[in-house]
Amino acid sequence: xxxxxxxxxxxxxxxxxxRIYTLLAALGLLGVxxxxxxxxxxxxxxxxxxxxxxxxxxxxxxxxxxLLTTLQMAFTAVLGAVxxxxxxxxxxxxxxxxxxxxSWAVVEFFRAVPVLLLMIFVFYSYGISRGDSGAYxxxxxxxxxxxxxxxxxxxxxxxxxxxxxxxxxxYAIGMRKTQVMQIVLLPQAVKxxxxxxxxxxxxxxxxxxxxxxVAAPGLTIVGTRIYTSFQNQVPTVIVIAAMYIAVxxxxxxxxxxxxxxxxxxxxxxxxxxxxxxQGGANTGGAI
Amino acid sequence: xxxxxxxxxxxxxxxxxxxxxxxxxxxLSLVFGTLLAxxxxxxxxxxxxxxxxxxxxxxxxxxxxxxxFFRIAGPKxxxxxxxxxxxxxxxxxxxxxxxxxxxxxVYTSTFVCEALRSGxxxxxxxxxxxxRAIGLPxxxxxxxxxxxxxxxxxxxxxxxxxxxxLKNTTVAGALGVFEAFARMRTLTNKNxxxxxxxxxxxxxxxxxxxxxxxxxxxxxxxxxxVA
Numbered sequence: 001x002x003x004x005x006x007x008x009x010x011x012x013x014x015x016x017x018x019r020i021y022t023l024l025a026a027l028g029l030l031g032v033x034x035x036x037x038x039x040x041x042x043x044x045x046x047x048x049x050x051x052x053x054x055x056x057x058x059x060x061x062x063x064x065x066x067l068l069t070t071l072q073m074a075f076t077a078v079l080g081a082v083x084x085x086x087x088x089x090x091x092x093x094x095x096x097x098x099x100x101x102x103s104w105a106v107v108e109f110f111r112a113v114p115v116l117l118l119m120i121f122v123f124y125s126y127g128i129s130r131g132d133s134g135a136y137x138x139x140x141x142x143x144x145x146x147x148x149x150x151x152x153x154x155x156x157x158x159x160x161x162x163x164x165x166x167x168x169x170x171y172a173i174g175m176r177k178t179q180v181m182q183i184v185l186l187p188q189a190v191k192x193x194x195x196x197x198x199x200x201x202x203x204x205x206x207x208x209x210x211x212x213x214v215a216a217p218g219l220t221i222v223g224t225r226i227y228t229s230f231q232n233q234v235p236t237v238i239v240i241a242a243m244y245i246a247v248x249x250x251x252x253x254x255x256x257x258x259x260x261x262x263x264x265x266x267x268x269x270x271x272x273x274x275x276x277x278q279g280g281a282n283t284g285g286a287i
Numbered sequence: 288x289x290x291x292x293x294x295x296x297x298x299x300x301x302x303x304x305x306x307x308x309x310x311x312x313x314x315l316s317l318v319f320g321t322l323l324a325x326x327x328x329x330x331x332x333x334x335x336x337x338x339x340x341x342x343x344x345x346x347x348x349x350x351x352x353x354x355x356f357f358r359i360a361g362p363k364x365x366x367x368x369x370x371x372x373x374x375x376x377x378x379x380x381x382x383x384x385x386x387x388x389x390x391x392x393v394y395t396s397t398f399v400c401e402a403l404r405s406g407x408x409x410x411x412x413x414x415x416x417x418x419r420a421i422g423l424p425x426x427x428x429x430x431x432x433x434x435x436x437x438x439x440x441x442x443x444x445x446x447x448x449x450x451x452x453l454k455n456t457t458v459a460g461a462l463g464v465f466e467a468f469a470r471m472r473t474l475t476n477k478n479x480x481x482x483x484x485x486x487x488x489x490x491x492x493x494x495x496x497x498x499x500x501x502x503x504x505x506x507x508x509x510x511x512x513v514a
Binding site for chain 2: 010018020021022025026029035038040043046108109112113114115116117118120121125138165202206207208209210212220223224226233234237241244245249250252
């Protein structure tokens with residue numbers, strides 16, 4: 001609902017009052033900003049020495065490499081998650097109870113268990129003896145399982161969102177169940193789901209930072225190394241956060257673009273919202 | 288099961304921390320998130336824009352970065368929470384715990400804000416138009432028509448946000464609060480052979496906690512549903 005309907009078109013008195021509020025709000029916000037800057041300044045956080053690493057090519061390279069690793073991890077995890085998600089999602093739609101119930105149980109389990117627990121378990125079972133690549137794959141596998149479970153829900157909703165007549169028509173011309181799913185339902189469902197999948201990429205990207213707990217390579221670990229050697233915690237956190245925000249913002253833009261392009265203004269898939277909330281309808285998500 | 292049974296006290300204590308983190312940060316995030324949502328849908332353009340920027344920035348930052356800010360970078364600029372030191376039985380709530388609660392609150396409240404805003408957006412246009420047409424003033428439109436419906440519509444997303452918060456409390460474990468995740472890590476470290484049991488125990492307790500919150504949310508949703 002647009003706020004235009006919530007509020008009457010303001011009259012002269014209200015306009016004047018709003019002007020005062022706007023002024024006060026602007027002053028307040030400026031005050032907060034000024035306070036933050038002053039605080040940083042007075043605590044010596046704005047000195048050249050604290051920010052120097054971020055204009056030194058060597059550390060910039062390290063940061064960019066970290067970002068690249070993070071992106072790689074997120075991308076691998078999402079690819080794996082799509083595979084897991086399709087399998088589980090189709091499994092949940094199966095007509096056979098012995099496929100449907102286990103799929104349901106697996107999905108519910110992995111959606112309800114915190115990613116960190118999963119990550120540390122995989123790390124101790126597999127990654128611990130394999131050094132950096134072990135930590136890397138621990139993060140990827142944990143994220144793959146978790147996001148796969150979330151995507152399974154999205155896939156199920158996506159397949160169910162395809163108009164019923166499509167499947168009926170496909171059956172009517174004599175297709176088999178697998179064919180109906182592969183040739184008719186999935187291609188259309190993917191189109192509806194793509195924005196939701198991209199939104200899930202944002203979640204996966206943010207969650208790769210949890211690799212901090214198992215010292216997996218990536219942007220966050222590069223950041224912690226920089227601030228342990230330079231003792232410039234505040235500037236480092238600001239820079240790292242800005243990098244994550246920038247990448248996520250680009251991904252969100254892509255998701256919105258695809259939403260307009262493939263689905264149109266109306267959003268027939270509730271799961272888009274669910275995915276933005278980063279989780280399933282009721283089992284929550286990993287915000 | 289031996290490892291878990293032998294350390295039952297520790298496991299219980301760990302989940303006490305988890306639940307405390309969840310409850311305190313949950314309540315605070317609801318309060319703070321409501322304030323954010325009010326600023327976001329309010330009529331003052333400056334506030335609304337500023338809130339939008341703030342919310343999308345925090346939402347796109349990984350939780351662990353937010354927590355690192357309050358836990359590790361904060362003390363460098365005088366953001367210490369040393370004045371907090373409460374001990375209840377074996378549970379000790381100190382500055383570390385507070386820093387993590389604040390971080391979780393800051394992060395979760397932005398999602399609460401979005402959930403509430405989506406609730407307001409879910410109210411059909413016609414409702415507001417009809418309320419205006421029968422002559423209700425702005426306050427009346429909001430109080431009698433919009434907010435009751437918006438509140439009901441935001442129960443499911445709010446529940447999702449709170450469940451996510453419950454799972455996110457584990458991140459505090461990576462930064463020094465001895466809650467479930469940290470406890471599981473030490474136990475696994477000491478008894479690597481029993482890692483499967485340890486993982487399953489902690490995972491199942493989490494599943495149960497999540498189901499409890501989810502069940503409660505479901506009940507509320509059904510109770511408040513109109514017709």
